[in-house]
Ligand SMILES: O=P(O)(O)O[C@@H]1[C@@H](OP(=O)(O)O)[C@H](OP(=O)(O)O)[C@H](O)[C@H](OP(=O)(O)O)[C@H]1OP(=O)(O)O
Ligand SMILES: Nc1ncnc2c1ncn2[C@@H]1O[C@H](COP(=O)(O)OP(=O)(O)O)[C@@H](O)[C@H]1O
Ligand SMILES: [Mg+2]
């Protein structure tokens with residue numbers, strides 16, 4: 193990266209443009225101190241003041257959704273082309289739609305004799321009629337999962353539903369993506385990417401749906417209620433026993449998606465089909481997720497920042 197004043201600085205300043213809630217959850221003292229010990233100062237950008245008045249920055253990292261912010265960032269970037277912006281707003285935008293976010297996955301062609309990585313069958317629906325047509329067109333049967341098409345960080349974008357029959361399609365808030373529900377043993381793998389650094393953790397997920405539940409459940413069940421469904425309680429800790437994905441898969445998926453998406457900061461939710469152990473499915477990709485939930489996030493994230501300020505970050 194270019195050097196301010198033509199000299200290699202002894203300290204670096206990285207600006208963060210984040211919602212106040214994210215400043216609190218992400219910019220914890222432990223991270224600030226760790227980065228400081230590596231000569232990097234982490235600075236929350238004041239969103240009420242123009243960016244250029246807050247210079248110098250050696251890089252800017254952002255997660256804000258308003259068009260005004262994007263406009264301000266584009267303008268700033270045009271006048272300060274040597275300051276890396278992480279990441280390009282257009283590339284981030286692709287993750288704000290649950291169809292385009294998964295577009296790159298099949299193109300990676302990650303498959304061999306032991307594993308295959310794909311996305312669940314899915315169709316976009318604007319109303320009940322197009323939902324039925326969409327399900328038919330991709331040969332999907334109930335139960336399906338309905339997700340708001342927009343994944344724009346709003347609370348409603350996380351309101352998902354399990355849909356057990358046609359009646360259930362009536363109560364959805366369209367537009368949605370109707371997606372194949374895949375039993376996966378109650379565990380989701382979260383692959384976190386920060387530049388060339390990739391790591392994976394396992395988290396508790398939705399419990400599997402039994403044949404009996406498929407017969408008995410009707411309509412649409414919002415997600416928050418699913419864990420209270422009869423029969424799912426005893427599966428609560430089931431995710432604990434699920435084997436982690438092979439390291440090669442984690443690193444190849446992280447690296448491949450980083451390149452294909454043109455993004456440095458994201459995580460990928462992956463499940464493994466309980467009825468076909470070869471089959472891994474990418475179900476969600478999130479921009480600048482909650483890294484603070486990672487063990488040792490201070491080291492993980494600071495290593496990425498060191499690459500950035502030393503010009504070793506290539507995407
Ligand atoms: O707040 P956290 O730590 O739960 O992070 C959220 C992420 O959780 P995760 O790290 O994947 O467990 C969360 O991931 P999921 O969509 O829940 O898989 C989102 O990235 C969320 O951002 P947004 O609401 O989609 O803009 C993230 O929220 P923000 O922190 O960006 O508001
Ligand atoms: N196709 C699917 N089959 C089974 N479970 C799923 C599927 N898609 C999502 N889930 C479950 O729903 C959770 C939330 O879905 P996700 O697509 O990650 O939305 P969000 O953006 O709100 O995190 C996942 O962590 C997983 O437990
Ligand atoms: Mg998710």
Ligand SMILES: [Mg+2]
Pocket residue numbers: 343476477478
């Ligand atoms: Mg998400």
